[in-house]
Amino acid sequence: MLSRIAESLFWIGRYLQRSEYTARILDTHIQLVNEAPDMDTNEVLQALMHVMDQPVTVNDGEVSVEAILGTLAYDAFNPSSTDGALLAARENARRAREVISTELWETLNTTRLTIEAINQQPYRSAHEHFVWIRERVAMAKGIIDSATSRDDSWNFLVLGMAIESADMTARLVLTQTELGERGPSWVTLLRSCNAYEAYIRAVGGLGDDRQIAAFLLRDQLFPRSILSSLSTCDEMLISLEGQQSSLYSRTIALSDARNALGSARALLAFTEFDELLAQLPEFMEQVERACSKASDAIRVRYFPTGSLAEWMGETL
Numbered sequence: 461m462l463s464r465i466a467e468s469l470f471w472i473g474r475y476l477q478r479s480e481y482t483a484r485i486l487d488t489h490i491q492l493v494n495e496a497p498d499m500d501t502n503e504v505l506q507a508l509m510h511v512m513d514q515p516v517t518v519n520d521g522e523v524s525v526e527a528i529l530g531t532l533a534y535d536a537f538n539p540s541s542t543d544g545a546l547l548a549a550r551e552n553a554r555r556a557r558e559v560i561s562t563e564l565w566e567t568l569n570t571t572r573l574t575i576e577a578i579n580q581q582p583y584r585s586a587h588e589h590f591v592w593i594r595e596r597v598a599m600a601k602g603i604i605d606s607a608t609s610r611d612d613s614w615n616f617l618v619l620g621m622a623i624e625s626a627d628m629t630a631r632l633v634l635t636q637t638e639l640g641e642r643g644p645s646w647v648t649l650l651r652s653c654n655a656y657e658a659y660i661r662a663v664g665g666l667g668d669d670r671q672i673a674a675f676l677l678r679d680q681l682f683p684r685s686i687l688s689s690l691s692t693c694d695e696m697l698i699s700l701e702g703q704q705s706s707l708y709s710r711t712i713a714l715s716d717a718r719n720a721l722g723s724a725r726a727l728l729a730f731t732e733f734d735e736l737l738a739q740l741p742e743f744m745e746q747v748e749r750a751c752s753k754a755s756d757a758i759r760v761r762y763f764p765t766g767s768l769a770e771w772m773g774e775t776l
Contacts, residue, residue: 636649
Protein backbone atom coordinates (compact mmCIF):
# COMPACT_ATOMS: atom_id res chain seq x y z
CA MET A 461 0.00 0.00 0.00
CA LEU A 462 1.25 3.49 -0.84
CA SER A 463 2.18 5.52 2.23
CA ARG A 464 -0.09 8.40 1.19
CA ILE A 465 -3.05 6.00 1.05
CA ALA A 466 -2.18 4.52 4.43
CA GLU A 467 -1.89 7.99 5.94
CA SER A 468 -5.26 9.05 4.55
CA LEU A 469 -6.93 5.93 5.96
CA PHE A 470 -5.36 6.52 9.37
CA TRP A 471 -6.66 10.08 9.45
CA ILE A 472 -10.12 9.11 8.22
CA GLY A 473 -10.38 6.96 11.34
CA ARG A 474 -9.05 9.69 13.61
CA TYR A 475 -11.26 12.44 12.19
CA LEU A 476 -14.43 10.34 12.32
CA GLN A 477 -13.81 9.49 15.96
CA ARG A 478 -12.87 13.09 16.77
CA SER A 479 -16.05 14.45 15.23
CA GLU A 480 -18.26 12.02 17.15
CA TYR A 481 -16.48 12.56 20.47
CA THR A 482 -16.57 16.32 20.06
CA ALA A 483 -20.29 16.24 19.25
CA ARG A 484 -21.04 14.12 22.31
CA ILE A 485 -18.86 16.24 24.62
CA LEU A 486 -20.34 19.53 23.41
CA ASP A 487 -23.92 18.25 23.54
CA THR A 488 -23.52 16.91 27.09
CA HIS A 489 -21.75 19.97 28.49
CA ILE A 490 -24.03 22.55 26.85
CA GLN A 491 -27.13 20.70 28.06
CA LEU A 492 -25.56 20.67 31.53
CA VAL A 493 -25.08 24.44 31.38
CA ASN A 494 -28.68 25.01 30.23
CA GLU A 495 -30.25 22.67 32.79
CA ALA A 496 -28.16 23.58 35.85
CA PRO A 497 -28.34 27.37 36.28
CA ASP A 498 -26.72 27.16 39.73
CA MET A 499 -23.53 25.72 38.23
CA ASP A 500 -20.58 27.96 37.43
CA THR A 501 -21.18 28.22 33.68
CA ASN A 502 -17.88 29.88 32.90
CA GLU A 503 -15.92 27.18 34.75
CA VAL A 504 -17.74 24.40 32.92
CA LEU A 505 -17.03 26.04 29.55
CA GLN A 506 -13.42 26.69 30.50
CA ALA A 507 -13.13 22.98 31.34
CA LEU A 508 -14.61 22.18 27.95
CA MET A 509 -11.95 24.34 26.29
CA HIS A 510 -9.29 22.48 28.24
CA VAL A 511 -10.64 19.07 27.18
CA MET A 512 -10.55 20.02 23.52
CA ASP A 513 -7.24 21.91 23.80
CA GLN A 514 -8.65 24.64 21.58
CA PRO A 515 -8.37 28.44 21.95
CA VAL A 516 -11.75 30.12 22.21
CA THR A 517 -12.34 33.87 22.20
CA VAL A 518 -13.26 35.17 25.66
CA ASN A 519 -14.67 38.52 26.74
CA ASP A 520 -13.45 39.81 30.10
CA GLY A 521 -12.49 36.27 31.08
CA GLU A 522 -15.96 34.90 30.32
CA VAL A 523 -16.56 32.15 27.78
CA SER A 524 -19.88 32.12 25.93
CA VAL A 525 -21.73 29.14 24.53
CA GLU A 526 -21.83 30.91 21.16
CA ALA A 527 -18.02 31.20 21.10
CA ILE A 528 -17.68 27.50 21.99
CA LEU A 529 -20.07 26.47 19.21
CA GLY A 530 -18.44 28.77 16.69
CA THR A 531 -15.01 27.26 17.32
CA LEU A 532 -15.71 23.62 18.22
CA ALA A 533 -18.85 22.89 16.20
CA TYR A 534 -19.40 25.05 13.12
CA ASP A 535 -15.88 26.09 12.11
CA ALA A 536 -15.46 24.20 8.83
CA PHE A 537 -11.76 25.01 8.65
CA ASN A 538 -10.90 23.75 12.13
CA PRO A 539 -10.20 19.98 11.93
CA SER A 540 -10.90 19.70 15.66
CA SER A 541 -14.50 20.94 15.34
CA THR A 542 -17.39 18.59 14.60
CA ASP A 543 -17.91 19.97 11.08
CA GLY A 544 -14.22 20.49 10.32
CA ALA A 545 -13.29 16.95 11.35
CA LEU A 546 -15.95 15.45 9.07
CA LEU A 547 -14.78 17.63 6.19
CA ALA A 548 -11.20 16.55 6.89
CA ALA A 549 -12.31 12.91 6.84
CA ARG A 550 -13.96 13.51 3.48
CA GLU A 551 -10.80 15.15 2.10
CA ASN A 552 -8.71 12.18 3.18
CA ALA A 553 -11.30 9.84 1.66
CA ARG A 554 -10.86 11.65 -1.65
CA ARG A 555 -7.12 10.99 -1.47
CA ALA A 556 -7.75 7.31 -0.73
CA ARG A 557 -10.62 6.98 -3.20
CA GLU A 558 -9.13 3.91 -4.92
CA VAL A 559 -9.21 1.75 -1.77
CA ILE A 560 -12.35 2.82 0.11
CA SER A 561 -15.82 1.60 -0.77
CA THR A 562 -18.17 3.65 -2.94
CA GLU A 563 -20.72 3.75 -0.13
CA LEU A 564 -18.21 5.24 2.30
CA TRP A 565 -17.17 7.87 -0.23
CA GLU A 566 -20.79 8.79 -0.99
CA THR A 567 -21.62 9.01 2.71
CA LEU A 568 -18.74 11.38 3.46
CA ASN A 569 -19.30 13.41 0.31
CA THR A 570 -23.02 13.81 1.05
CA THR A 571 -22.09 14.92 4.56
CA ARG A 572 -19.83 17.61 3.13
CA LEU A 573 -22.55 18.92 0.83
CA THR A 574 -25.04 19.03 3.70
CA ILE A 575 -22.58 20.94 5.90
CA GLU A 576 -22.19 23.48 3.09
CA ALA A 577 -25.98 23.92 2.95
CA ILE A 578 -26.22 24.26 6.72
CA ASN A 579 -23.48 26.90 6.76
CA GLN A 580 -25.33 28.91 4.16
CA GLN A 581 -28.72 28.64 5.85
CA PRO A 582 -28.59 27.39 9.47
CA TYR A 583 -31.83 25.81 10.61
CA ARG A 584 -30.88 23.30 13.30
CA SER A 585 -30.50 23.79 17.01
CA ALA A 586 -27.12 22.81 18.45
CA HIS A 587 -28.55 19.58 19.88
CA GLU A 588 -30.14 18.62 16.55
CA HIS A 589 -26.86 19.31 14.80
CA PHE A 590 -24.91 17.10 17.19
CA VAL A 591 -27.43 14.28 16.77
CA TRP A 592 -27.02 14.57 13.01
CA ILE A 593 -23.21 14.52 13.34
CA ARG A 594 -23.37 11.34 15.42
CA GLU A 595 -25.68 9.70 12.89
CA ARG A 596 -23.38 10.53 9.97
CA VAL A 597 -20.33 9.22 11.80
CA ALA A 598 -22.21 6.07 12.82
CA MET A 599 -23.19 5.49 9.19
CA ALA A 600 -19.61 5.90 7.99
CA LYS A 601 -18.22 3.64 10.72
CA GLY A 602 -20.92 1.04 9.99
CA ILE A 603 -19.91 0.97 6.33
CA ILE A 604 -16.24 0.64 7.31
CA ASP A 605 -17.06 -2.26 9.62
CA SER A 606 -19.24 -4.12 7.13
CA ALA A 607 -17.53 -3.43 3.81
CA THR A 608 -13.78 -3.32 4.49
CA SER A 609 -11.59 -6.39 4.19
CA ARG A 610 -9.56 -7.09 7.31
CA ASP A 611 -6.32 -6.13 5.59
CA ASP A 612 -3.96 -3.17 5.97
CA SER A 613 -6.75 -0.75 5.00
CA TRP A 614 -8.81 -1.96 7.94
CA ASN A 615 -5.81 -1.87 10.27
CA PHE A 616 -5.03 1.78 9.52
CA LEU A 617 -8.67 2.87 9.81
CA VAL A 618 -9.20 1.13 13.16
CA LEU A 619 -5.77 2.21 14.44
CA GLY A 620 -6.70 5.85 13.85
CA MET A 621 -10.05 5.46 15.61
CA ALA A 622 -8.52 3.66 18.60
CA ILE A 623 -5.76 6.22 19.19
CA GLU A 624 -8.25 9.08 19.00
CA SER A 625 -10.62 7.28 21.39
CA ALA A 626 -7.89 6.72 23.99
CA ASP A 627 -6.71 10.33 23.74
CA MET A 628 -10.19 11.88 24.01
CA THR A 629 -11.24 9.72 26.97
CA ALA A 630 -7.98 10.55 28.76
CA ARG A 631 -8.62 14.26 28.19
CA LEU A 632 -12.09 13.97 29.72
CA VAL A 633 -10.86 12.11 32.78
CA LEU A 634 -7.96 14.53 33.25
CA THR A 635 -10.29 17.55 33.23
CA GLN A 636 -12.64 15.88 35.70
CA THR A 637 -9.83 15.14 38.15
CA GLU A 638 -8.49 18.69 37.92
CA LEU A 639 -11.86 20.36 38.52
CA GLY A 640 -13.34 17.90 41.01
CA GLU A 641 -16.71 18.99 42.36
CA ARG A 642 -16.46 22.32 40.52
CA GLY A 643 -16.81 20.64 37.15
CA PRO A 644 -19.09 18.14 35.44
CA SER A 645 -19.83 14.91 37.31
CA TRP A 646 -18.49 11.46 36.48
CA VAL A 647 -21.96 10.59 35.16
CA THR A 648 -21.57 13.45 32.68
CA LEU A 649 -18.29 11.89 31.58
CA LEU A 650 -20.07 8.58 31.00
CA ARG A 651 -22.62 10.30 28.78
CA SER A 652 -19.88 12.19 26.91
CA CYS A 653 -18.26 8.83 26.04
CA ASN A 654 -21.60 7.16 25.18
CA ALA A 655 -20.83 4.81 28.06
CA TYR A 656 -23.76 5.37 30.42
CA GLU A 657 -25.96 2.44 29.41
CA ALA A 658 -22.99 0.08 29.04
CA TYR A 659 -21.80 1.05 32.51
CA ILE A 660 -25.25 0.52 34.08
CA ARG A 661 -25.43 -2.97 32.56
CA ALA A 662 -21.91 -3.85 33.65
CA VAL A 663 -22.23 -2.61 37.24
CA GLY A 664 -25.93 -3.33 37.79
CA GLY A 665 -26.72 0.18 38.94
CA LEU A 666 -25.35 3.69 39.14
CA GLY A 667 -22.55 2.79 41.55
CA ASP A 668 -20.15 5.51 42.65
CA ASP A 669 -17.41 7.72 41.19
CA ARG A 670 -14.75 5.09 41.89
CA GLN A 671 -16.61 2.47 39.84
CA ILE A 672 -17.20 4.92 37.00
CA ALA A 673 -13.49 5.77 36.91
CA ALA A 674 -12.58 2.08 36.86
CA PHE A 675 -15.02 1.48 33.98
CA LEU A 676 -13.69 4.33 31.83
CA LEU A 677 -10.08 3.45 32.54
CA ARG A 678 -9.88 -0.32 32.72
CA ASP A 679 -12.96 -2.11 31.40
CA GLN A 680 -11.77 -4.66 28.84
CA LEU A 681 -15.17 -5.20 27.22
CA PHE A 682 -16.20 -1.60 26.59
CA PRO A 683 -14.41 -0.46 23.41
CA ARG A 684 -14.18 3.21 24.44
CA SER A 685 -12.36 2.61 27.72
CA ILE A 686 -8.75 3.74 27.63
CA LEU A 687 -7.32 0.26 28.25
CA SER A 688 -9.51 -1.34 25.58
CA SER A 689 -8.62 1.38 23.05
CA LEU A 690 -4.90 0.96 23.73
CA SER A 691 -5.25 -2.83 23.37
CA THR A 692 -6.93 -2.34 19.99
CA CYS A 693 -4.06 -0.08 18.91
CA ASP A 694 -1.58 -2.81 19.81
CA GLU A 695 -3.55 -5.42 17.87
CA MET A 696 -3.59 -3.25 14.76
CA LEU A 697 0.14 -2.50 15.02
CA ILE A 698 0.95 -6.21 15.38
CA SER A 699 -1.09 -6.92 12.24
CA LEU A 700 0.64 -4.12 10.34
CA GLU A 701 4.06 -5.37 11.37
CA GLY A 702 3.10 -8.87 10.19
CA GLN A 703 4.43 -10.49 13.35
CA GLN A 704 1.94 -13.23 13.94
CA SER A 705 4.34 -15.90 15.20
CA SER A 706 5.60 -16.29 18.75
CA LEU A 707 5.40 -13.84 21.62
CA TYR A 708 9.20 -13.80 21.80
CA SER A 709 9.62 -12.76 18.19
CA ARG A 710 7.16 -9.92 18.73
CA THR A 711 8.80 -8.57 21.86
CA ILE A 712 12.25 -8.29 20.29
CA ALA A 713 10.94 -6.22 17.39
CA LEU A 714 8.63 -3.74 19.10
CA SER A 715 8.09 -0.51 17.23
CA ASP A 716 8.37 2.86 18.94
CA ALA A 717 4.59 3.20 18.68
CA ARG A 718 3.99 -0.10 20.46
CA ASN A 719 6.52 0.80 23.12
CA ALA A 720 4.78 4.11 23.84
CA LEU A 721 1.30 2.62 23.95
CA GLY A 722 2.47 -0.47 25.82
CA SER A 723 3.91 1.64 28.63
CA ALA A 724 0.56 3.41 29.05
CA ARG A 725 -1.30 0.08 28.98
CA ALA A 726 0.98 -1.37 31.65
CA LEU A 727 0.40 1.59 33.95
CA LEU A 728 -3.38 1.27 33.63
CA ALA A 729 -3.52 -2.51 33.86
CA PHE A 730 -1.03 -3.25 36.64
CA THR A 731 -0.95 -0.20 38.91
CA GLU A 732 -2.87 -0.64 42.15
CA PHE A 733 -6.19 1.09 41.62
CA ASP A 734 -5.93 3.27 44.74
CA GLU A 735 -2.54 4.49 43.54
CA LEU A 736 -3.96 5.04 40.07
CA LEU A 737 -6.76 7.21 41.45
CA ALA A 738 -4.37 9.14 43.69
CA GLN A 739 -2.17 10.03 40.73
CA LEU A 740 -4.87 10.14 38.06
CA PRO A 741 -3.85 13.50 36.50
CA GLU A 742 -0.26 12.30 36.04
CA PHE A 743 -1.38 8.99 34.57
CA MET A 744 -3.81 10.66 32.14
CA GLU A 745 -1.10 13.05 30.99
CA GLN A 746 1.11 10.02 30.35
CA VAL A 747 -1.65 8.46 28.25
CA GLU A 748 -1.96 11.67 26.22
CA ARG A 749 1.80 11.83 25.70
CA ALA A 750 1.84 8.15 24.72
CA CYS A 751 -0.87 8.71 22.09
CA SER A 752 1.01 11.71 20.69
CA LYS A 753 4.32 9.84 20.65
CA ALA A 754 2.70 6.80 19.03
CA SER A 755 1.08 8.96 16.36
CA ASP A 756 4.47 10.51 15.56
CA ALA A 757 6.12 7.07 15.47
CA ILE A 758 3.42 5.72 13.15
CA ARG A 759 3.96 8.68 10.84
CA VAL A 760 7.72 8.08 10.73
CA ARG A 761 7.33 4.32 10.29
CA TYR A 762 4.51 4.19 7.75
CA PHE A 763 4.13 7.68 6.27
CA PRO A 764 7.70 8.78 5.47
CA THR A 765 6.70 11.90 3.57
CA GLY A 766 9.27 14.12 5.25
CA SER A 767 6.65 16.52 6.57
CA LEU A 768 3.45 16.49 8.57
CA ALA A 769 0.25 16.14 6.58
CA GLU A 770 -1.81 19.31 6.63
CA TRP A 771 -5.45 19.45 5.64
CA MET A 772 -6.15 22.68 3.84
CA GLY A 773 -9.84 22.16 3.19
CA GLU A 774 -11.92 23.10 0.21
CA THR A 775 -13.74 26.30 -0.64
CA LEU A 776 -17.10 26.31 1.10
